[in-house]
Amino acid sequence: PVLKEGKYTLTVEGKAGKYQDKLKKEFTVVNSFLERTVSTQQLLEENLKLTGSGLEPTLVVFSDYEKNQYLRGLYNLVGQEGTRLEQRLAAQEARRLLAQYFDAKKDLAEKSEEESLLIYQQYDGGVSILPYATSEPALTALVASVGSKDFDYRAMAGYFYNLLETGAEKGEDVTVALWGLGALSEPVLLEINNYLTQKDLAPAQKIHLALALLDIGDGAYAKELYAELLEQYGEKLGNSLRIKVGRDQDEIITATTQMALLAARLEAPEKNLLYQYILENPGQEILNNLEQVQILKYNLRYMESEPVSFTYExxxxxxxxxxxxxxxxxxxxxxxxxxxxxxxxxxxxxxxMTVFNQPYEKEKIPFREDLKVKRSYVVNLQQTSTLQRGDLVEIVLDYEVKDLGPGGKYELVDVLPAGLRYVQIPQTRAQKLSRYWRYPSEVKGQKITFNVRKGKEPGKIVYYARVVSPGEFIAQGTLLHHLKNEEICIFGEEERVVIK
Incomplete structure (x- = not known):
C-alpha cells in the first residue's frame, strides 16, 4: 500500500523456544525528496499565528525588528544550495555571520561542512561562476571584497592589474578592476581619482569607484559620490528605496544592490530601505547573493538596538x-x-522569524508554458519502466526553455528511485555510451544535479545508474528551475518503476 506522509515504526519480532528478540526501525515518508529552506519574517502581535512545518520542528527566532530583517536575510542565503560560486561563498559567509552574531552554531548555521572554493579560481587569477567557466571581472572584485580565505589573492591582484593595463589600452571600463585592487589594499588611489575626473561616468562606474575609495580609506569622497547618486536616481517606494537606472528591472536591481552595499558601508540612513527593496524584488537574470552577504555584514557590525520584550505561553x-x-x-x-x-x-x-524545510510539491507549482522537462529510462536501447536485477539503466532527461522563458542558467535535478544507484563511469562492452552523457555538477545520494542553460533548441542529458535492489518505487518528477529565481520552475511527471 502507498503510505501517507508521516513517521512510521517497523517492528520485526522473532521467537524460538524460550528465546525471543525484537527489532524496531523508524522511518519517515515525505511527499518530496526535493526541499528548500523557507523563512518568514513578521512583526510580533498578540493574535499572531506562526507558519511552519507540518512534519518537523520549526525554528522560531525572536529579536528586535531590524535585527530580524538581517537574520532572515542570512537564513535565505544559507538555504540556497546551488553550484554557483556566488551561492556557495555567500552561504559560507552567512553561516559565519550567524555564528558570530546570533550564536547559531548548533542549528542551520552549520547545516553542511565547508568546502574549499579554490576550484572556482582560474589560471589567470580571476574567479568564475562555475569551476569550468571563464573569469568574470565584476565577480572577482566582489570576491576580493568579501575576503574569503579560499583564494590566491596575489594571483587575483595580477588579474586586476592586467585588466587595468589592457582595458586602458582598448578604451574599456576598468572601474571594476580598480574596485578589486582597492579591496586588496593595492595603491591605486591616484588612478581612482583620475577616473573620477572623467565626465559622463555611468552610475555603476561611480559606485565601483566609491567602493574602491572606501577600501583605500577615503570615506569622505565616497560619501559625496553616494549622496550625488542618491539625489539623482533614488526613488522612494513605501518602505523601500530603489535606484532607477537602466533599461529593465534587472538593471534597477543591480544598481540598487550596489548602492545598498555602499550605504551599508557608509552607515547611511537609507541602508535598510535599499536592502528592503532587494529582499522584495529577486531578479530574473541576476544573482546578488555576495552583495547581500556584504550588506548584512556591515549592517550587523553597526547595528544598535533598544531593548524589547514580550511574553509567550x-x-x-x-x-x-x-x-x-x-x-x-x-x-x-x-x-x-x-x-x-x-x-x-x-x-x-x-x-x-520562522525557518523550516518545505518540499517542492508539483501541485503547488503553477503550470508554465515556457519550460518543459521529461525523463525516461532506457535499457538496451529500449525505453521501459520495468527493470531487471543487474541492469545498467540509461536515464534520459529532455528539457526545453522556450522563447518566452527567462534566459541564463538553470538547474536540472533528478532523484533516482531507491532501487537504483548512480554510476559515475559505466564500464560496459554491451553498449556504447550515449553522446548526450554528461557528468553531473553535483551528486548527493540519490539526487543528481546538472547545470544547463537556455538554448535555441531543446536539450538532452544522459546519465547512468545500476539496479541494486528489487521492488516497486515511485520516481519523483524531474525538477527544472532557474538558478537565480527558484520561483521559475517546473516538475516533470512522476512514474512507478518496477524492478524484478
Missing amino acids: LNGKKEKKTLQGRETFTMYVLPQDLAKLEFSKISGKVGV
Whole structure:
C-alpha cells in the first residue's frame, strides 16, 4: 500500500523456544525528496499565528525588528544550495555571520561542512561562476571584497592589474578592476581619482569607484559620490528605496544592490530601505547573493538596538523574555504546538522569524508554458519502466526553455528511485555510451544535479545508474528551475518503476 506522509515504526519480532528478540526501525515518508529552506519574517502581535512545518520542528527566532530583517536575510542565503560560486561563498559567509552574531552554531548555521572554493579560481587569477567557466571581472572584485580565505589573492591582484593595463589600452571600463585592487589594499588611489575626473561616468562606474575609495580609506569622497547618486536616481517606494537606472528591472536591481552595499558601508540612513527593496524584488537574470552577504555584514557590525520584550505561553507555561543589544531568543516548536503558541505584553518592535524545510510539491507549482522537462529510462536501447536485477539503466532527461522563458542558467535535478544507484563511469562492452552523457555538477545520494542553460533548441542529458535492489518505487518528477529565481520552475511527471 502507498503510505501517507508521516513517521512510521517497523517492528520485526522473532521467537524460538524460550528465546525471543525484537527489532524496531523508524522511518519517515515525505511527499518530496526535493526541499528548500523557507523563512518568514513578521512583526510580533498578540493574535499572531506562526507558519511552519507540518512534519518537523520549526525554528522560531525572536529579536528586535531590524535585527530580524538581517537574520532572515542570512537564513535565505544559507538555504540556497546551488553550484554557483556566488551561492556557495555567500552561504559560507552567512553561516559565519550567524555564528558570530546570533550564536547559531548548533542549528542551520552549520547545516553542511565547508568546502574549499579554490576550484572556482582560474589560471589567470580571476574567479568564475562555475569551476569550468571563464573569469568574470565584476565577480572577482566582489570576491576580493568579501575576503574569503579560499583564494590566491596575489594571483587575483595580477588579474586586476592586467585588466587595468589592457582595458586602458582598448578604451574599456576598468572601474571594476580598480574596485578589486582597492579591496586588496593595492595603491591605486591616484588612478581612482583620475577616473573620477572623467565626465559622463555611468552610475555603476561611480559606485565601483566609491567602493574602491572606501577600501583605500577615503570615506569622505565616497560619501559625496553616494549622496550625488542618491539625489539623482533614488526613488522612494513605501518602505523601500530603489535606484532607477537602466533599461529593465534587472538593471534597477543591480544598481540598487550596489548602492545598498555602499550605504551599508557608509552607515547611511537609507541602508535598510535599499536592502528592503532587494529582499522584495529577486531578479530574473541576476544573482546578488555576495552583495547581500556584504550588506548584512556591515549592517550587523553597526547595528544598535533598544531593548524589547514580550511574553509567550505554550502548553500552560508562560514566560517573559527581554532582549537587549544583539540578544535573540530561539526555540524549536513542534508542528502540533504552532497553533497553541500565544503572545502578550509586547514592548517595542519585536521581530519573529520562522525557518523550516518545505518540499517542492508539483501541485503547488503553477503550470508554465515556457519550460518543459521529461525523463525516461532506457535499457538496451529500449525505453521501459520495468527493470531487471543487474541492469545498467540509461536515464534520459529532455528539457526545453522556450522563447518566452527567462534566459541564463538553470538547474536540472533528478532523484533516482531507491532501487537504483548512480554510476559515475559505466564500464560496459554491451553498449556504447550515449553522446548526450554528461557528468553531473553535483551528486548527493540519490539526487543528481546538472547545470544547463537556455538554448535555441531543446536539450538532452544522459546519465547512468545500476539496479541494486528489487521492488516497486515511485520516481519523483524531474525538477527544472532557474538558478537565480527558484520561483521559475517546473516538475516533470512522476512514474512507478518496477524492478524484478
